[in-house]
Amino acid sequence: MRSYGQYCSVAKALDVIGARWNLLIVRELVLRGPLRYTDLMAGLPGIATNLLSERLHDLEQAGVVTREAAPPPIATTVFDLTERGRQLDQIVRALGEWGVPLMVEPARDDEFRSDWLSFPVSLFFTREAPAGPPVAIELRTGDHPMTIETADGAVRTRSGAADEPDLVLTGDPQPILGLLSGYLEPAEARDRGVQVEGDLDILDRLRPQAAVTAR
Amino acid sequence: MRSYGQYCSVAKALDVIGARWNLLIVRELVLRGPLRYTDLMAGLPGIATNLLSERLHDLEQAGVVTREAAPPPIATTVFDLTERGRQLDQIVRALGEWGVPLMVEPARDDEFRSDWLSFPVSLFFTREAPAGPPVAIELRTGDHPMTIETADGAVRTRSGAADEPDLVLTGDPQPILGLLSGYLEPAEARDRGVQVEGDLDILDRLRPQAAVTAR
DNA sequence: CGGCATCCTCTTTGATACTG
């Protein structure tokens, strides 16, 4: 991408990570950790293979991404963020939070990957785990299950199923997010095809006090 | 710009503000407040006039920017951020902070506007004003003077000259930033053409304790 | 002068095919 040619730190940052796809590549590495080329392709539906290749070289050059030939038994190239790249976490996260209101509109033909749920979920729920017994919520939507759980005093989202979920939500991502955010009533979510197994009241325990009182 | 077509809040955010120039338009409005078309052109060296026009319409459509026909005596259109646009402040700021290390390399042919100093300066200095007498530092570089001062218990940067500056720095932006950050010694800054009037020790008072002890 | 619209050229993107 052509430089903005401005001696401004915002413009300089955008010179490095402002080109199309760059921040989404960073998103994948932030959410999923070190990845192979094909994993990146799978997490970035819509990108052309030549562009991913070119962008990875650019980001490597800029000191944002590392490319490492993993030893056997992996025997493939693995891409990861550098320390400097990891500092982009806050920018991707801020974008993810700003974009949450844009998820209310139905998805239509949008592609979806389960890992992308992390940003909205972290916005809806408290950072710190509430007092009381631990919580585990399993979301069955997208390409693989995701679990929201309390651990070490924090609320975290991770890939994979829960061992003993208190609540399992199955369906399309949009109504599930509506339910998690409190934007949709349980009855509406069910109308939109969400299957609920377990205790929905548990969601209130994870929400910031302000949101709870607002209901 | 073509949509990423991903049901992800980061991708949705980038669908709205990811196109080239968009975040720099927001930067101008964040830093300088409501602006006329020509003010925006002046603050965005390198943008083509058709692109600025197009982007302003896009951002207006997206609910990020408002366009208001100001009443006489201004008698012109004034562009400003909506509430939603103002929330982009944190993203622009995060980008500005991430980009500061990229300002170390000399600017060469880069364009420069004084207002852009705000982001680096806010990173170098404490947010809260230190105990003791108030501080005012005037920076004479770029198209107009800027003042860093303590007011209401905070350290702020604003456009314009200081009434009774404790320190005045005149010269190119790069060595001035080096001096403010502590990256350049005063002697080096002088070698690079910075003229110093007043008390340089005042900078230490504004820096986070960690940085002070590190020297 | 402020706020564009048009025209033209050049670069970047996206889709697809192909390769070590």
Place this chain on the structure above:
DNA sequence: CAGTATCAAAGAGGATGCCG
């Protein structure tokens, strides 16, 4: 698996024209 090669279409940049 991890790319490179090719090519049509879209977008960016620059110059200039228009209109209140």
